[in-house]
Amino acid sequence: MKMERIKSALANKRLRIIIVVAVAFLIGYFWGFPSRRPSTVAEGEHITDKAVSQVWTCSMHPQIRRPKPGKCPICFMDLIPVSGSDINISERQIFFSDEAVKLMEIQTSPVERKFVDVEVRMVGKIDYDETRVKNITAWVPGRIDRLYVDFTGIIVNKGDHMVYLYSPELISTQAELLQAANSAKNIQPDSSDLINRSILATLEAARGKMRLLGLTQQQIADIEKTAVPVDHITIYAPIGGVVLHKNASEGMYVDTGTTIYTIADLSRFWVKLDAYEADLPWLRYGQEVEFTTQAYPGEIFKGTITFISPVVDEMTRTVKLRVNVENPQGLLKPQMFVTAVAHSKVAAGGRVMDPALAGKWICPMHPDVIKTEAAKCDICGMDLVTAESLGYVKADTTGLPPLVIPTSAPLITGKRAVVYVRLPDTDKPTFEGREIVLGPKATDYYIVEGGLTEGEVVVTNGGFKIDSALQIQAKPSMMNPQGEQ
Numbered sequence: 001m002k003m004e005r006i007k008s009a010l011a012n013k014r015l016r017i018i019i020v021v022a023v024a025f026l027i028g029y030f031w032g033f034p035s036r037r038p039s040t041v042a043e044g045e046h047i048t049d050k051a052v053s054q055v056w057t058c059s060m061h062p063q064i065r066r067p068k069p070g071k072c073p074i075c076f077m078d079l080i081p082v083s084g085s086d087i088n089i090s091e092r093q094i095f096f097s098d099e100a101v102k103l104m105e106i107q108t109s110p111v112e113r114k115f116v117d118v119e120v121r122m123v124g125k126i127d128y129d130e131t132r133v134k135n136i137t138a139w140v141p142g143r144i145d146r147l148y149v150d151f152t153g154i155i156v157n158k159g160d161h162m163v164y165l166y167s168p169e170l171i172s173t174q175a176e177l178l179q180a181a182n183s184a185k186n187i188q189p190d191s192s193d194l195i196n197r198s199i200l201a202t203l204e205a206a207r208g209k210m211r212l213l214g215l216t217q218q219q220i221a222d223i224e225k226t227a228v229p230v231d232h233i234t235i236y237a238p239i240g241g242v243v244l245h246k247n248a249s250e251g252m253y254v255d256t257g258t259t260i261y262t263i264a265d266l267s268r269f270w271v272k273l274d275a276y277e278a279d280l281p282w283l284r285y286g287q288e289v290e291f292t293t294q295a296y297p298g299e300i301f302k303g304t305i306t307f308i309s310p311v312v313d314e315m316t317r318t319v320k321l322r323v324n325v326e327n328p329q330g331l332l333k334p335q336m337f338v339t340a341v342a343h344s345k346v347a348a349g350g351r352v353m354d355p356a357l358a359g360k361w362i363c364p365m366h367p368d369v370i371k372t373e374a375a376k377c378d379i380c381g382m383d384l385v386t387a388e389s390l391g392y393v394k395a396d397t398t399g400l401p402p403l404v405i406p407t408s409a410p411l412i413t414g415k416r417a418v419v420y421v422r423l424p425d426t427d428k429p430t431f432e433g434r435e436i437v438l439g440p441k442a443t444d445y446y447i448v449e450g451g452l453t454e455g456e457v458v459v460t461n462g463g464f465k466i467d468s469a470l471q472i473q474a475k476p477s478m479m480n481p482q483g484e485q
Contacts, residue, residue, distance in 0.1 A: 056081055061474075091475050093423070094466065095430040106429075106462035108422050109409065111452045113401040118282045118344040118442045122289075122321065124273035126336045129324070132265035134238045138254040139214030142167030145232065145250065149261065152246050156237045156263065163235040163260055173213060174229035177206040181224045241265040269325050269332055271303055273340050274318040281440045282344040283308060284352050284391045286367035289323050291340035293332070301325055301332070304367050305342070324368070346402060346442050357387040364390075404445040409458045410438060411467060411478045418478045419452070420459040420466050431459065431466050433476060 056079035058064040058072035069079050096104070146164035149156065156162070180203040187196050210220045214233055223230065245262035248254060271291060275283060287305045292298075303325030312319055323340070325332070344352045361384035363369040363377035375384050410417040417438045423430045436451030452458070459466060470477040 054081055090432065092434075092470075093430055093432045094470055094473070094475070095426065095428040096469075097428060101429045104462045104465045106466070107460050108457045109406050109460045111403060111405055111448065111454055111456045111458060113403050113454055115401045116346050116404055116442045116445045118346055120275060120279040120282050120342040120344065122273040122275050122279075122340045122342070124271055124321075124338055124340065126293075126325075126332055126334055126338060127270045127272050128264050128266075128334055129268045129270050132239065132241070132268060133244075134241075134263050134265075135259045136162055136235060136237065136261040136263065138163075138165060138256060138258045138260060139212070139235070140165070140167040140169050140233065141255045142169070142233075142253070144248055144252050144254060144260070147246075147248065147250050147260075149243050149246065152243050154243050156240060156243060158237055158240040160237045161234050162237050165233050165235060165254075166231060167213075167233060168231070170213065170233055171229055171231055173206075173209055174223055177203075177210055177220070177223060178227055178229065180206040181227075235260070237263060239263060239265050241267075266330065266332075266334075267327055269327055269334070271323040271325055271338055271340065273321040273323060273338075274313075274316065275321055277312050277317055277319060278441070280308075280319060282346070282352060282442070283321065283342060284344075284354070285364075286357065286362050286370075286387070286390060287342055287344070287352075287354065289340050289342045291323075291325075291338040293336050293338050295333075295336060296331060299331075301338075306367050346447070352392055354387070354392050357392050360387050361385065362387055362390060402439075403448040403452065403454060404442070405448055405452065405458055406460050407441060407444055407446055408460045409463070410436065410446060411463050412438075413478060416478075416481065418467070420463050421452075422457045422459065424457075433467075433470065433478075435481070 054067070056066045056069050058075065058077055058079055060077055061072055061074050064072055064074065064079070066079055069081075071077070072079060143166045144163060145166050148161050148163070180199070183199045184203045187199060207220055210223075211217075214235060215223075216236070219234075241263045243261055244264050246260075247262070248258070248260045254260070271289075273289070283305065285305055285308060289303050289305060290300050291303070292300060303323035305321055306324045307320075307322035309320040345354070346352065357370070359372070361371045361374055363380065363382055363384055365382055366377055366379045369377050369379060369384070371384060376382065377384060405419065410419050417436050419434050419436055420431045421434050423432055434451055437449040439447030439449045441447075467478045471480065476482060
């Protein structure tokens, strides 16, 4: 009996708990969901304008917008009212308090038109000027009896004797020369004019043949004067420079065309540089380049761009440049590493200005040849071309400069560029997202092709914070141009 009473008491206690929980649930259900409660507005009664204009949203899911209070259909949190100022702004706009702007460290800069300077930095190394590297070869087959330069690295001058070569072929050729010279001496005044011209032509042909064998004008004149044939020929240096290679030794037999020495003129070098493909808009033929070396820190050398490769290296994504540089003091050495910089002044449309070349004429093969009017190159004889045809524009500072913004202003996603513009004449600091079209980058600036006008103010610091605030509110942003639907 006692056990039955205990069980009955426990059952009654459970029943009371269940009733209490059920009552509490029903009360919370009907009071927690205002939309389920009976409307307090009588049928036909008009709601005030203030109630109609009020919008309710979820603090966790701001894309939820309701005309009356209730629960968020996603997280079931209570909806909160949206301020009237937030209702009136565009979906691409957002405003903050002055205190929030200071905490976000937002900085702005005006959109302006101005000529900007670009610095293109490159690296490379010094190499020989291929046009000033010469080979000393045997013009006739024979035996080397003497090499006047015994080892590489010796500096020689143009016209220095280099090789003393024995050649039997010289003897027969000199015999023809001496016979023709003797016939020319015996020309009689009353002889036939046709015969005289034939004798003189034969003499000139014999002299030309001797020149083709490598003899100088003076050597040929000495042979004619002494009338004694020689069996050795002396080969002279065609240019002054440094002996780079010695490819023969004394007593060695050589054929026609065998290379004996290689000489390089070190008074001028080529500087071969690598430029990134993104920097190509700022590089031009004939442009001046400054560079430094590790051997002479603080000393600046200057040269001129003479070649820009038409091919991009697929591995390094760089383009090869060649710069001509004079070396009068002999400070520069082949294979030295250099760090170079080219300065460009950007005009409208992202083109390059150079006041020194405005209206000038340049040789397309030798950029050192610059003239003020159309002419021919003094070196190669090619017609000069205008500097404008090589990519330069006139240095007309009265023209319209390009529209530029700082590089920190745009938020770039790869395909799109977004900036945040501070709107004028607003009660609170208000910003609007704007998709723009960017041109090339010019050091600390981007050239703007579209989307902005001069005088507008763009955010240069804090743009990501503004963008994240728009993302939280499910509005169009950098990564989500359409916003949450």
